[in-house]
Amino acid sequence: MISRFFCPVPLPRAGEIQLPEALAHHAVRVLRLRDGDPLILFDGGGGEVPAVLHVRGKQCFATLAERRDVERESPLPLVLVQALASGDKMDWIVQKAVELGVSALVPVQAERSVLRLAGERAAKRVEHWQQVAVSACEQSGRNRVPAVAPITGLRDFLARPHDGVRLVLDPTATTRLLDAERPAGAVQLLIGPEGGWSDEELAACRSAGCGGVTLGPRVLRTETAGIAAIAALQATWGDF
Template sequence: MSLPRFHCPDRTLLVQGGELPREVAHHAVRVLRMGAGEELVLFDGQGGEFCTRIMTIEGSRVKVAAGSFDPVERESPLRTILIQGLCATEKMDWIFQKAVELGVTALWAVPTERSVIRLKGEREARRLEHWHKVILSACAQCGRNRIPELRFFGTLYDCWAKLPASGLRLLLNPEGRPGGTDLAPPDGTVVLLVGPEGGLSATEINQAHQAGFVGGRVGPRILRTETAALAVLAALQSRCGDWGL
């Protein structure tokens, strides 16, 4: 059975030991019911992880010993960016969580013409903070020691300027031609573009094609927005990533 894993951004604490952040301490002791002497793994998102153990528990204060560093990496050699059109909150959480487990390199959220959800100002900041926690939790669960990039763009146009210069740009379109998605090993980063529940508009699809995106419908069945990118990420990891199936 694997040890409980927690994200802790304070590398000094990981190296020297000390008091855990309040949220981590609460989860370890109050949720997982861990006690003094039990081992756990801490990672700061910069690579590698530290095995340590709980020294003392005094109320909400939990102290751990100096960590033993393990440089293990679990990142896929395949670089992938998911551009996800804003959809219902619970669906976005699911997509981001599972994409992290499937080894995605970066997660970009963007409103589209058919997005019901709109984020601005304080609401945008709260949602980004929430997604960041979803990503950290997924990393802790699946063993990743590097945190995927999270970005929010106001429009699809804003995304185009930040796209990698080389690689494969795939548009997953339920109204497109079946079999139009090429999953051959890419030379560079694979960028996946997925619309919200109602899909991308004809104008947005044309814009995507002008930005170099190719592809279409994945298989003979229509996949939901929370299924499409995850299915393709899984296929890519199997063919070009680190699954070795």
């Protein structure tokens, strides 16, 4: 498999470019690519560019071939609204959600979230999750990187206008996820934290027009629930 790399600057149509230092380090020092090896670059603007690596001392360059208009995005615009989870669970959630095709991720602070982040710590963590999303795109073949939004409170998120459908996983709901009506636009999927949504949060979701859905009689962990729901939605309305 040819190694794929996200290039944070727009790629020209042809010619040779110098690779950013971080990209070059990952290619040569981590993946042990050598001079003359093939690679694929993408800049997030759509499509990908086959290239050939050139190592000249401590600098790396790439000779670009013709851009290929390859898209691997799902026809279902799906936003994962994930309550903050502790430990490295958020990394795993972001990685797998991107692999499964979400178009964006919104981390929210819930009442029962064990993880509490604010200020500089919150900004750094979001920056880290964005890099996790980049790596997941490199691995999965996606050429557009989903944005990880700044951490927000649930009620602040619910107050934002939305033209599509909002679904919240609710253990008390009587509607199965796959029995929900097919959306005309984007889907925002809300997943609670380790302790679940509070009664007040579920009430706020309902007041904001969120449809409550269930994944069945079994209780899933927060890091499992969203991924399972995304896979089910992709199989039903997406491209699985």
